[in-house]
Amino acid sequence: MRAVLYDRYGPPSVLRIGARPDPKPGPGEVLVQVRAASVNPIDFKVRRGDFQLLSGRRFPRTTGSDFSGEVVALGTGVTGLAIGQRVMGVQDSLAASGGSFAELMTVKMHRVVPTPAILAHVDAAALPLAGLSAYQALMRLGRMTRGAAVLIIGASGGVGHLAVQIAKIEGAHVTAVASTRNLAFVESLKPDVLIDYSVTDLRALTDRYDVIFDAVTAWSLKALARQLQPNGTYVSTLPGPSAFLDAWLGGLRGLGRQQVLIMKADNGDLEKVAGYAAAGFLRPHVERVYDLAHAADAHASAETGRTVGKLVVTVP
Ligand SMILES: NC(=O)c1ccc[n+]([C@@H]2O[C@H](COP(=O)([O-])OP(=O)(O)OC[C@H]3O[C@@H](n4cnc5c(N)ncnc54)[C@H](OP(=O)(O)O)[C@@H]3O)[C@@H](O)[C@H]2O)c1
Numbered sequence: 584m585r586a587v588l589y590d591r592y593g594p595p596s597v598l599r600i601g602a603r604p605d606p607k608p609g610p611g612e613v614l615v616q617v618r619a620a621s622v623n624p625i626d627f628k629v630r631r632g633d634f635q636l637l638s639g640r641r642f643p644r645t646t647g648s649d650f651s652g653e654v655v656a657l658g659t660g661v662t663g664l665a666i667g668q669r670v671m672g673v674q675d676s677l678a679a680s681g682g683s684f685a686e687l688m689t690v691k692m693h694r695v696v697p698t699p700a701i702l703a704h705v706d707a708a709a710l711p712l713a714g715l716s717a718y719q720a721l722m723r724l725g726r727m728t729r730g731a732a733v734l735i736i737g738a739s740g741g742v743g744h745l746a747v748q749i750a751k752i753e754g755a756h757v758t759a760v761a762s763t764r765n766l767a768f769v770e771s772l773k774p775d776v777l778i779d780y781s782v783t784d785l786r787a788l789t790d791r792y793d794v795i796f797d798a799v800t801a802w803s804l805k806a807l808a809r810q811l812q813p814n815g816t817y818v819s820t821l822p823g824p825s826a827f828l829d830a831w832l833g834g835l836r837g838l839g840r841q842q843v844l845i846m847k848a849d850n851g852d853l854e855k856v857a858g859y860a861a862a863g864f865l866r867p868h869v870e871r872v873y874d875l876a877h878a879a880d881a882h883a884s885a886e887t888g889r890t891v892g893k894l895v896v897t898v899p
Contacts, residue, residue: 586685587878588643592632595883598646600876606681606689608658613695615670617652617898619708620683621869622885623741625676630882638677645682646878647896648674650690651698651707661692669698671857673711673848683708684878686898694848699861707860709867709893710745714856716846717746717798720818722753723852724842725794729754734792734810736785737799738774739765741893742820744868746796747772749856752864758792760785768868768891785810794818799888803829808838816840868892875899 584605589597608614626646629638638644651671654664664670672695674683681688698707720742721727733750737743738759750757751773759774763781770777778785785802791812797803800821804811811817817833819826822843830841859865870891873881881894 584686585875586645586682587647587875588645589630590642592630592635595627595630595879595886597630598879598882600878601643603645603685606687608656608661608689610659611661611692612658612689613654613661613664613670613692614656614658614687614689615650615652615695616655617650617683617685617688618704619651619898620647620896621649621708621712622881622894622896623648623676623712624885625712627882627886629676634677639679641679644679645685646882647683647685648676649708649711650674650683650688651702651704652898655687658689664692664695664697669700669704669707670695671698671707671711672696672850672853673715675848684875684896684898693850696850696853696857699857701863702860705869705872705895705897706867708895709741709869710856710860711853712846713741713893714745714749714865714867715848715852716742716820716844717749718852718856719846720796720798720820720844721746721750721794724818724844725796725816727753727755727794731755731793732758732790732812734758734760734795735774736760736780736795736797736801738769738772739891740798741890743798744769744772744892745865746798747774748865749859752859755794758790765891791815800826804833804838804841805829808833811839813839816842818842818844820844869895871895872897
């Protein structure tokens with residue numbers, strides 16, 4: 584089978600299409616014929632070598648976390664899925680093999696759910712990692728309740744545009760933050776309030792929020808402590824020593840509760856996200872579709888940090 588591979592950590596140009604043996608599903612694994620895969624920042628960060636201590640030095644590596652496709656074979660012990668079924672999910676982004684930019688991939692069954700019939704593969708591939716991140720940030724870490732006031736920073740991005748929609752579905756009062764060029768797109772997601780960060784300094788806002796979800800970690804709890812309700816939660820997306828230190832210091836100084844997202848691939852949460860889509864409430868926005876041969880261009884574009892919604896690669 585053909586897959587997008589790389590033989591060393593580096594820029595997008597290290598990506599190449601190569602041949603790999605067809606994978607076979609082990610116990611508890613699903614073999615998927617991939618139809619579409621999307622790019623997430625973790626994919627290019629791993630490719631650059633940002634997480635070498637975790638990702639190791641085994642090459643060639645594959646790339647790609649999110650996928651939508653069809654079940655080709657089931658390993659022993661897999662239940663609830665059938666051969667031929669349309670499925671979507673998220674691969675372990677740090678694994679050296681099994682990336683979704685490939686014709687075939689094996690993936691653990693707890694990382695897979697049926698693809699809602701309403702979604703084409705291109706749209707479904709845009710949903711799992713960013714949708715799980717948005718859902719877990721708001722509902723699990725943020726403990727968002729109906730009627731909560733929520734500020735979403737990075738509302739035009741992969742995670743943020745799904746977070747705006749999920750927060751609305753769950754009955755929050757949503758204030759979305761984007762730049763001038765993306766205001767029209769974010770307005771189409773129907774937030775209650777829209778703020779242009781190119782003209783408004785968020786530190787000057789007089790409203791207070793129950794949840795501040797900083798999907799792009801543009802700010803910090805310290806900077807926006809006055810915008811957080813006393814019992815509110817500030818959720819950021821970039822784990823690391825400084826984030827956890829900030830969370831601890833913020834607690835000590837009484838600034839508020841800070842949580843740092845580490846997305847967990849959980850098919851219970853992914854079914855919830857898929858359910859929003861199946862009901863027609865949640866719709867991923869795909870800014871651009873690339874074919875597998877142009878995977879490096881998709882990585883390079885995502886790496887600019889200016890993506891509106893998601894970038895998707897199709898697999899013929
Ligand atoms: N820890 C975890 O488990 C986890 C899970 C998912 C994602 N993440 C991380 O979360 C971050 C976001 O992921 P993503 O997929 O949403 O990225 P993305 O799609 O690349 O985000 C790009 C978007 O962010 C917007 N943006 C950039 N700076 C901004 C700012 N200062 N204020 C408001 N919007 C801003 C950009 O809009 P403009 O061009 O208008 O600025 C663009 O639309 C990444 O760093 C990713 O690695 C972490």
